[in-house]
Amino acid sequence: MSTKLSDLNAADRDDFVAALGNVFEYSPWIAEQAAASRPFSGVKALFAVMKDVVDRAPAETRLALIKGHPDLANKTQRAAGLTHESNAEQNSAGLDRLSDAEFEAFERVNNAYKAKFGIPYIVCVRRHTRDSILRDFERRLPNDAQTELRTSIEEICRVAALRLDQLVIGDDRLSVHGRLSTHVLDTHSGKPAAGISVVLTELSDLGEARVVARAVTNLDGRTDQPLIGGRPVPIGRYELMFSVGDYFAGRGVPMSDPPFLDQIPLRFSVSDPEGHLHVPLLVTPWSYATYRGS
């Protein structure tokens, strides 16, 4: 699905626009104008030009860009059909599987926001969980119109950057990905803990917790892949659950019955979707520790 930047640099204008027309929702005019600045030395340069096109557009054009975006989690709109990209983005945050309470909360958000500002509530959902979308709304609703127009464009550009990153391969990459990783150190034996089951769950105030990743630690006490990688780590609350009881039992370590520690939950929040967050576990059958590593 992705194209080499060199091919786009060499393509005729129509193919260039066809390839990048959806980077900004329903707005191929941005790719059209950016085409004239070819060749691009890298993906960052390409994105900078597209962003510049948006920034220099007349106010009414920018407003139309904003208004072209769908509501979040709006069932009617979803039934009528979103762009392929919007649909995938909303699903990534679980907006297609909301609890009733969450659905009502999103409807309230959309309506309250539209009532105040006359534009849809826009947020780059790939950088968020259900909870943090609602939380951000509470923070943004008191803003004035000017601030929200600016914030909407910023969020639109974040969406566009993530779409562009998937579409175009160049020598450089946009800094749009984060990483969440863990490792387990068995301080009872002084070795990395291999074979420990790890489950990462996204927590939610209004809806159900959602399993985001499952893994088993390898010989190095790490997971072969980061728990989240190659994408933003959505802002939100998480729980990592480590099955240490099975691990120590399997090693024949003397324990109480039932074992003092069995399933160890670590709860933490992500605040920087593009950052590297490392949440390790140092553990014996009788003690454990964690810290925010990098």
Add this chain to the structure above:
Amino acid sequence: MSTKLSDLNAADRDDFVAALGNVFEYSPWIAEQAAASRPFSGVKALFAVMKDVVDRAPAETRLALIKGHPDLANKTQRAAGLTHESNAEQNSAGLDRLSDAEFEAFERVNNAYKAKFGIPYIVCVRRHTRDSILRDFERRLPNDAQTELRTSIEEICRVAALRLDQLVIGDDRLSVHGRLSTHVLDTHSGKPAAGISVVLTELSDLGEARVVARAVTNLDGRTDQPLIGGRPVPIGRYELMFSVGDYFAGRGVPMSDPPFLDQIPLRFSVSDPEGHLHVPLLVTPWSYATYRGS
């Protein structure tokens, strides 16, 4: 409600039996026989004699003692009326508030056990949670009849010891109580963490988690009372939840948004109801540790 041992030593036989007739369920004959050994130097001596009466009783008497006990969580029996003591004991373990799944599990246990051994399944429920009662059943069901007769008597004596401990005040006490305590050390400021909300919950595989204690840490980072004290700490799985986000926010400590750590859960099991278990939390906004202390 409780009586001094010295008064019991001096009481006439009928009053002695009236006071201690229910220490063993429906079995005043045990108190009657024990009365002859007065005076008792202490509560331990008194209990030893009562236990001795049981141990020396003919097999059929001991069987009758066992059969006099009610089923656990049996709604029909509960409706018909249990002894005051049995009722309070079953309620202490939450057997009056079972989920449907738990109720079915208990019914299965009672029936399977009675079908195999011809006696009710007896366990000292004040030393257990719902989960550990069911777990112990799985362990005991494969036993032979002789083992279970012996185990039943042991559990009956544990029940009796706890009843006696409540009824009689002497210079000594039976070793029937444990303690569960915590403290929170703020290693960010190097001081005990005061004002932290702590909630202790009993976890359950089949039913609802049940809040067992709520407390707020004092200036010493401890709770004014132990989380559980003056009674056995029921065998089972627990979660301690510490509201550290509010604490650090209240102190103006710089944090991420949302805070990396907010509600910290510590999950652990109790295996020794009469032991002293200390589960502390050492915490900064970015790290924490716990261990089994004493």
Add this chain to the structure above:
Amino acid sequence: MSTKLSDLNAADRDDFVAALGNVFEYSPWIAEQAAASRPFSGVKALFAVMKDVVDRAPAETRLALIKGHPDLANKTQRAAGLTHESNAEQNSAGLDRLSDAEFEAFERVNNAYKAKFGIPYIVCVRRHTRDSILRDFERRLPNDAQTELRTSIEEICRVAALRLDQLVIGDDRLSVHGRLSTHVLDTHSGKPAAGISVVLTELSDLGEARVVARAVTNLDGRTDQPLIGGRPVPIGRYELMFSVGDYFAGRGVPMSDPPFLDQIPLRFSVSDPEGHLHVPLLVTPWSYATYRGS
């Protein structure tokens, strides 16, 4: 050697003065004046009156009180004879066993201070180590004369409070004692670590380190007595050394050869001589942690 406060309250004036004449160095007039305020309800009340006598004394009397104090670590004065109390106090801080470099440093301090202020450098040495005396001097030397007169009186009162605390027994006690304690928790076995050799050493920049206490942990992982207790914990730098290699070897725990951890040193400073400082060790053969507890 110590007297009951009730006896002092009832004693004739001369005996009262004889008992307390040395509480302030070479200054029985303070006890003489305080005698009139008898009876004292407690030791704190007695000390408050004595301190008040000092505070209300004419400036020249206060100056004479200050000038009556010996230099610190002055060999000539020591040879000529100090009061019993001064001698014991200076020895407690090791001023009788200085290295050459330390001796020169103290001589320099005394001379520089006397040259600037015309009074001896006075500090309550029972609250200090060699290093912290010299360190405090560096901090005080830039002060003005008024400040140093006030500070000298404060230090003299601290000396007097400690002397009084040793001399008089009442229902209350002056808050002049601190405590330094430790405990070792073996998080490999989940139990207090018994039988671990612990050595507390006072560190020194210019002189030799000095062993202050030796102990072995008991079944509770603690030392039977606090490492320092019943006296101020001298301000200064310390090292606690724990022999964990022998401990784990004695328990047959598998270790590397040589053991990864053997002698574990914890270095820390004391800043509050009257405070309670707890420095625990949580340890496995492969990890350890410590924190300032209370």
Add this chain to the structure above:
Amino acid sequence: MSTKLSDLNAADRDDFVAALGNVFEYSPWIAEQAAASRPFSGVKALFAVMKDVVDRAPAETRLALIKGHPDLANKTQRAAGLTHESNAEQNSAGLDRLSDAEFEAFERVNNAYKAKFGIPYIVCVRRHTRDSILRDFERRLPNDAQTELRTSIEEICRVAALRLDQLVIGDDRLSVHGRLSTHVLDTHSGKPAAGISVVLTELSDLGEARVVARAVTNLDGRTDQPLIGGRPVPIGRYELMFSVGDYFAGRGVPMSDPPFLDQIPLRFSVSDPEGHLHVPLLVTPWSYATYRGS
């Protein structure tokens, strides 16, 4: 100084022997015999053949190889001149800078060993510290002659492997190097601790401690280079000293005076010279922890 394996494969026999004649001390015959097995696919294959030459040599030849080695720390032999390689190896372990007590201990070792076995005491000193050489001697002296002949050849092969690794560059490498690394995590701020001075010292029972490495942590809380890398990590006891007081003071963190923690020493032993040993520090102004990582 190093040569490509491909060049050695292509070289004439004399050049090959000239290049590798000193891999085994005073024993060019090993390279001479190995030359016939060319071409070698890699350095491991080359070393395997050289080792095989040794293993297949007649007993008297092997004994001569052993006897060709110098004593450790023998001043007379050193004055008369060692091979360049032996000299560098002995210096690497500090055998040129022994204290009197150490020198006597080494003399005792050499003499006792030679008296019992009639051969010099041989150990691959690049894998050892002064202490561990003496410690290994105590372990080996009770052995029988056969064991010691075998052990001597093993140690000679370890020496040779390290020499060969330095001399020849191929596509593969011998597994003769270890690594010792650290990192500092500031759990007060939740970030890697940059700018912390770290000093690694080799400890010695009989002689002076010797600084092995000095570094300052970078923005990642790590040192730019491993503390020890690209060579075996000598078996022995070490102390890592971290200047955390300066670090926290520089960040304006509130601390006691003097700071509770200032210079933090971590003492540990290395037992596996070819392993990767990671010794991190997690630290606040009031607490710290370390563990054996990998």
